[in-house]
Amino acid sequence: MRNTLDLSEPGFLRNRRESYRLLRRTNPVAVTELNGEKTVVLTRYQDVDAVLRNRRAMMQPAVGEFPPYIGSGPASVFYRLSLPSVDAPDHTRLRRIVSPAFTPQAVSRLEQWVAQIIERRIAEVDDQGVIDVVEQLSDTIPIDVACGLFHIPRQDVPALVNRVNDIIAVLSQADMSAAELARADDATRVFFDYFRNLLRDIRGSLPEHDFVATLSSAEAQGQLSPEEVDTVLVDTFLGSYHTTMVSCTNAIHALAAHPAQRAALIADPTLAARAWEELLRFDSPVHFRHRYLSEPMMINDCLIEPRVKIMLGLASANWDETVFENPDSFDLSRPTNRHLAFGGGGHFCLGSQLSRLEGKLFLPRFLARFPDFRLADPLPPRSHNLTFPYIESLRIELLRRH
Ligand code: HEM
Numbered sequence: 001m002r003n004t005l006d007l008s009e010p011g012f013l014r015n016r017r018e019s020y021r022l023l024r025r026t027n028p029v030a031v032t033e034l035n036g037e038k039t040v041v042l043t044r045y046q047d048v049d050a051v052l053r054n055r056r057a058m059m060q061p062a063v064g065e066f067p068p069y070i071g072s073g074p075a076s077v078f079y080r081l082s083l084p085s086v087d088a089p090d091h092t093r094l095r096r097i098v099s100p101a102f103t104p105q106a107v108s109r110l111e112q113w114v115a116q117i118i119e120r121r122i123a124e125v126d127d128q129g130v131i132d133v134v135e136q137l138s139d140t141i142p143i144d145v146a147c148g149l150f151h152i153p154r155q156d157v158p159a160l161v162n163r164v165n166d167i168i169a170v171l172s173q174a175d176m177s178a179a180e181l182a183r184a185d186d187a188t189r190v191f192f193d194y195f196r197n198l199l200r201d202i203r204g205s206l207p208e209h210d211f212v213a214t215l216s217s218a219e220a221q222g223q224l225s226p227e228e229v230d231t232v233l234v235d236t237f238l239g240s241y242h243t244t245m246v247s248c249t250n251a252i253h254a255l256a257a258h259p260a261q262r263a264a265l266i267a268d269p270t271l272a273a274r275a276w277e278e279l280l281r282f283d284s285p286v287h288f289r290h291r292y293l294s295e296p297m298m299i300n301d302c303l304i305e306p307r308v309k310i311m312l313g314l315a316s317a318n319w320d321e322t323v324f325e326n327p328d329s330f331d332l333s334r335p336t337n338r339h340l341a342f343g344g345g346g347h348f349c350l351g352s353q354l355s356r357l358e359g360k361l362f363l364p365r366f367l368a369r370f371p372d373f374r375l376a377d378p379l380p381p382r383s384h385n386l387t388f389p390y391i392e393s394l395r396i397e398l399l400r401r402h
Pocket residue numbers: 052083084085095102235236239240241243244247280284285286289314341342343344345346347348349350351352354355
């Protein structure tokens with residue numbers, strides 16, 4: 001292990017492609033400290049993939065041990081019970097209960113409904129000259145989907161969405177200040193109270209085979225505690241909203257910068273599923289996930305000991321030039337695309353099929369209406385969060401053909 005790395009350095013965060021490239025070349029097993037904890041950062045595809053596939057790779061350093069930075073308030077309850085932080089056997093029990101709602105078959109039953117949401121939201125902006133993609137499409141589409149899945153009345157959404165960045169900070173693993181932890185605690189309290197009250201109000205009237213009904217009956221049968229139900233609801237709400245919102249924006253941004261790929265997709269809308277996968281590789285919404293090993297592992301001639309935190313550079317792996325030719329171009333003709341944007345192993349994204357459905361429905365419908373759209377601001381403002389960076393606002397001219 002060589003050189004100490006500072007993951008909070010603004011230059012590092014602003015120029016991710018270059019920062020990760022340098023790490024892949026010169027320091028692929030980099031050492032740093034996050035929230036006072038020694039952390040190894042992996043950036044090469046093979047290394048990230050090997051840890052994701054390693055059955056000894058855990059979310060906790062030792063059974064029931066959690067990082068001190070999460071404190072002892074509501075955010076720590078959320079962190080400790082969250083699917084992305086728990087290990088077997090609890091993880092296996094939780095996944096077994098929630099997975100049936102997100103299988104390919106279950107998700108395919110949502111296709112017509114999701115298509116209608118997308119069409120309605122696109123129609124709403126149809127007569128406008130300039131729109132902010134984030135506010136008017138990327139945000140509204142996954143929110144409508146989440147409202148349907150979780151039975152959230154639309155008027156309740158702002159109170160939740162305004163707190164999303166505060167609560168996901170605790171999952172991001174980046175250095176967290178006391179003020180950020182206080183905000184995460186507040187946000188978690190708001191989310192937990194909201195879902196508990198919602199569940200109380202709708203419990204008796206839920207349709208059969210419904211996701212929330214499944215959680216509610218698992219609670220009634222003692223398979224899930226009330227806190228676990230609340231946490232799963234928050235996990236899936238955040239997972240379904242934030243990543244999809246970021247990906248829809250990234251997709252429009254990528255298509256603006258790659259006119260030949262845009263033309264190819266317009267000419268052949270059946271490329272939409274492939275385009276979504278390439279988008280997830282090209283501009284991954286989740287840059288890092290963490291793991292701990294329960295047994296030592298050799299990586300690039302370095303021995304990684306158990307209980308050392310490992311940050312897996314998912315986005316960097318997706319830009320690894322030894323695996324993807326010209327990784328910095330958005331290219332629909334890639335012969336293979338085994339990107340790691342959804343993570344891997346037992347924690348592989350629960351909502352990958354839902355995301356794929358949304359992506360393949362969104363891209364051709366957007367381009368059919370606005371094939372000539374162009375960026376109104378060449379340099380859209382970005383949030384440089386270590387794990388969840390995103391474009392904050394993306395203004396485009398629609399240039400609708402008449
Ligand atoms: C573009 C869209 C999405 C991306 C890029 C994405 C990415 C990810 C990643 C990287 C992980 C961590 C995997 C790991 O640690 O190996 C994850 C987990 C998860 N995702 Fe997604 N996600 C997306 C959409 C969704 C959607 C639509 C849902 C809705 C249900 C969702 C729910 C979850 C949940 C619950 C987990 C935790 C799974 C576990 O730890 O067992 N995600 N996602």
